[in-house]
Amino acid sequence: MDDRYVLLTGGLGFIGSHTAVELLEAGYSVVIADDLSNSDISVLGRIEAISGRKPVFYQIDVSDRRAVRRVFRAHDISAVIHFAGFKAVGESVSVPVKYYRNNIDSMLSVLEEMDQAGCKRVIFSSSATVYGESNPVPYREDMPAGACSNPYGWTKFMIERILIDKAHAAELKGEDFKATLLRYFNPIGAHPSGLIGEKPNGIPNNLMPYITQVAAGIRPKLSVFGNDYDTPDGTGVRDYIHVVDLAKGHLAALGHIERDESESLNIFNLGTGRGYSVLDVVKAFEKVNGVPVPYEIAPRRAGDLAWSYADASLAEKTLGWKAELGIEEMCRDSWNWQNGPACRGEL
Ligand code: UFG
Numbered sequence: 001m002d003d004r005y006v007l008l009t010g011g012l013g014f015i016g017s018h019t020a021v022e023l024l025e026a027g028y029s030v031v032i033a034d035d036l037s038n039s040d041i042s043v044l045g046r047i048e049a050i051s052g053r054k055p056v057f058y059q060i061d062v063s064d065r066r067a068v069r070r071v072f073r074a075h076d077i078s079a080v081i082h083f084a085g086f087k088a089v090g091e092s093v094s095v096p097v098k099y100y101r102n103n104i105d106s107m108l109s110v111l112e113e114m115d116q117a118g119c120k121r122v123i124f125s126s127s128a129t130v131y132g133e134s135n136p137v138p139y140r141e142d143m144p145a146g147a148c149s150n151p152y153g154w155t156k157f158m159i160e161r162i163l164i165d166k167a168h169a170a171e172l173k174g175e176d177f178k179a180t181l182l183r184y185f186n187p188i189g190a191h192p193s194g195l196i197g198e199k200p201n202g203i204p205n206n207l208m209p210y211i212t213q214v215a216a217g218i219r220p221k222l223s224v225f226g227n228d229y230d231t232p233d234g235t236g237v238r239d240y241i242h243v244v245d246l247a248k249g250h251l252a253a254l255g256h257i258e259r260d261e262s263e264s265l266n267i268f269n270l271g272t273g274r275g276y277s278v279l280d281v282v283k284a285f286e287k288v289n290g291v292p293v294p295y296e297i298a299p300r301r302a303g304d305l306a307w308s309y310a311d312a313s314l315a316e317k318t319l320g321w322k323a324e325l326g327i328e329e330m331c332r333d334s335w336n337w338q339n340g341p342a343c344r345g346e347l
Helices: 013-025 042-051 065-074 087-093 096-117 151-173 207-214 243-258 278-289 313-318 327-339
Strands: 004-011 030-033 057-059 077-082 121-127 178-184 187-188 222-225 240-242 263-272 294-300
Touching: 004 013, 004 151, 004 243, 013 030, 013 243, 030 065, 030 077, 057 065, 057 187, 057 240, 065 096, 077 243, 096 121, 096 151, 096 178, 096 313, 121 240, 121 243, 151 263, 178 243, 178 278, 187 207, 187 243, 207 327, 222 278, 240 243, 240 327, 243 313, 263 313, 278 327
Parallel strands: 004 030, 004 077, 030 057, 077 121, 121 178, 178 263, 187 240, 222 294
Antiparallel strands: none
């Protein structure tokens, strides 16, 4: 396996870095391409510290086809996992063209250079957001995608469409190209070493980083966005998944797409299949870590749904993968990361 590489675009980000660790520990050789626009170079050394193996690194913007070509020329790359992309929902509403340009261009340039190099396997970081506003929970892979509530979500939808069309065209022509779309639910937690985790820029948009900053005294209290939804306690329900489980899901998807039995197009939810409300998460965090998380009820946030959780059975049946870690481990590891020297910038 050592002479063939897996290319991780955006491999120094939250999900990419955890996936790099799992792939290296499983014996894969890894090339990371990341422009550091929303990540830190120190993550590279930490991936090596955890796994005991060093990824090859290129600081490039993967929308730059010539830069991507140099990577493909330098290494025999058997598969690409495409994580790179802008991901802030609110920002995507205020600067949509920036999101469409970056997220779609980067996927297209990677696909064009894969074709040039003869690389035929791609796995894409998609999102449960493509289930939109009209499907009932639990979300199943065969439900119609669309009706996204923001431009970020539409970029995921559009890239899925591009990969669906490309896989279809390859099938018609009898070409051996395969794509896997992984629809992530709500990744939280961090590597138990405390060396890698999620480090948001500025005020966190997502629930768990906000909770850890409140618990650490960085912010005074959590605003709970709405308690009048049609859910058991009135707050929004989500399918939180430990990022280490999510990373292992990529390893399983890579093994699957490398085997003959996989289809030209494969779609999997990566979630636990279980929903927790905002207040469930707050209570679990306080209990596991023994720290208070002061909160207040605030108005609903535009674009939020009451419910989102996966039917996770297809990934279990087809990939032999299921999430193993529970909400306690997710809360423990998020807090461990928040308190560690790596998150505080002391390493
Ligand atoms: N929430 C709060 N207060 C906060 C932050 C969040 O109450 O300060 C609530 C939200 O209203 C929601 C839940 O916590 O009910 C989770 O919110 P997140 O922002 O953590 O996650 P979302 O489900 O809104 O969004 C996530 C990803 C997106 C993805 C989306 C749909 O961040 O990238 O799931 O799959 F598009």
